[in-house]
Amino acid sequence: MDKRETAAARNGRVIVVDDEPHQRLIMEEAVKSLGYEVAIADSGEKALAAIRAGSFDVLLTDMQMPGMDGLALLSSVMRYDPSVSVIVVTAHGTIETAVDAMKRGAEDYLLKPVEFEALDLILKRVFGKRDLVRENKKLMSENEALKRDLGIKFHLANAIGKSPQSQKTLEEVKKYMKNRAPVLVLGEQGVGRDDIARMIHYNSPWARSDLIVFDTAHVPEEFHENHLFGEELTIEGGVKTPSRPGLVEKAHMSTLLVMDIHKLHERVQPLLSKVIREEKSQRIGGQKFYHAYVRLIATSTKPEFEKAAESKEFRKDIYDLLRENTIEIAPLRERKEDIPLLIAAAAKRIGGLVGKEIKKIDKDVIDNLAGYDFPGNNHELDAMVESAVIRCNEETLKWENFARPGTQRAAPGAQKK
Incomplete structure (x- = not known):
């Protein structure tokens, strides 16, 4: 194999199927000139045999062929090796067949006579997508490791807070973690x-x-509905909108977290409520139902959630569904006992990120921060500790690390009351 053939194999392998010799030759030369390795077959049966015997990235098939036609070949390939990307070639008068093929799993279609530029564009897009899929598989394995880390981070043994309020929250978490009842987290x-x-x-x-x-x-x-429920394939005026699953569909056999649910569009609320009741989802513009065995967790602030319900902006059925299982998190100013543990945990976590080991927290740090109300709650405390750790050049985190750079004045608002 010469260098040009090696490069073609590296770029990808395409098999061209057409029962007409002239058309088959044109497509073979066009694909080859674009830098891909190409094989040819004069029937659907031979193409399927070649795919079973070898390894191909893309199948480029005519739709109208004697014996096994394009649709039959597509179905067989999807069953045997769904990783093969299928592009169908059809005449102008049979575009409905191409649409049917795409609904059955074809990646795209080309109209006869095939234009070189269109072929180039579609192959680049298909191979680009395949590269993304390969990268995603790599990321998925990395994500498995990340999920193990997340499981450790959010393990109950690492729950932070010894205040009565935090202990109550922990008990409520334990109550809901082994069932799939919808939960509303307020705070x-x-x-x-x-x-x-x-x-x-x-x-x-x-x-x-x-x-x-x-x-x-x-x-x-x-765009709330589009994001949550996705879209089914549509082709209008020659413009194709590809199928796309929504977040509800992706959350099948998992948990869907809807943050600030009081802001959810009114039109979407009954759809989400229906998903929870019936355990199925439907994409925009589609007829098919998808399994959606979903556990819903929603967050909101208590005043905003109650206001949305009272003003009828929030549907009563989903309001009633959520308020039965509510966890309320107390603000940090009401659980000052948690502050020392939160400071230590944040300092350790942030220190690890920036390559510093904080072994001790000076008493002045705890005394000063315990006298502050933290209107931004835990997130504000984390931000203050992060800045202090970055300034700290010792193993002990001191109150002077919380001062503005170049001064000895403590961080604004963090003085004792």
Whole structure:
């Protein structure tokens, strides 16, 4: 094999199937000129045999062939090796067949006479997608290790807080982690509502599955439905919108965390409620139902959740569903006993990230921070400790590390009351 053939094999292997010799030759030369290794077959049966005998990335097949036609070949390939990307070639008058092929698993289609630029574009896109899939598989194995780390981080043994309020929260977490009842986590901004949700998930029977997160505040209302429920394949005016699963579908046999649920678009609320009741989901524009055995955890602040319910912005059925299983997290100002442990944990975690080992917390640090109300709760405390650890050049974290750089004045608002 010469260097050019080696490079072609590295770029990808394509098999071209067409019963017409002239068309087959044109496609073979076109694919080869684009830098891919190419094989040819004059029937669906021979193409299937070649795929079973060898290893191909892409099948480029004509739709109208005697014997095994393009659709039959597509179905056989999808059963034998669904990793093969299939591109169908069809005439203008049979575009409905191409759409049918895509619904059955084809990656894309080309219209006869095939334009070189269109072929180049589609092959680049298909091979680009295949590269992403390979990269995703690599990331998935890395994510397995990450999930093990997450499981450790959110293990009950690592729950931080000895205050009565934190101990009560921990007991409520234990109550909900072994069942799939919907849970509402209430608390001020910064108290760690999503941490409680993660603790429930990573101590549940679904801990090995990804926690699927939807943050209503970061997605415009008009796109809430698209993100949660996905879209079915549509082709209108020659413009193709590919099928895309939504987050609800991805959360099958796992947990869906909806952050700030009081901001969820009214149109989406009954759809989500239906998913929880009926355990199935439907994409926008589709007829098919997908399994959605989903555990819902939602977060909100108590005033905003109650206000949304009273103003009828939030549907009563989903409100009633959630309020039966509620965990309320107290603000940090009401659980000052937790502050020393939170400081130590944050210093250890952040120190590990920046290559510093904090072995001791000076008493002045605890005394000063215990006198502050922390309107930003745990997140504000974490931010203050992070800045202090970065400034610290010793094994002991001191109050002077919390001062503004270049001064001896303590961080704003962190003085004793």
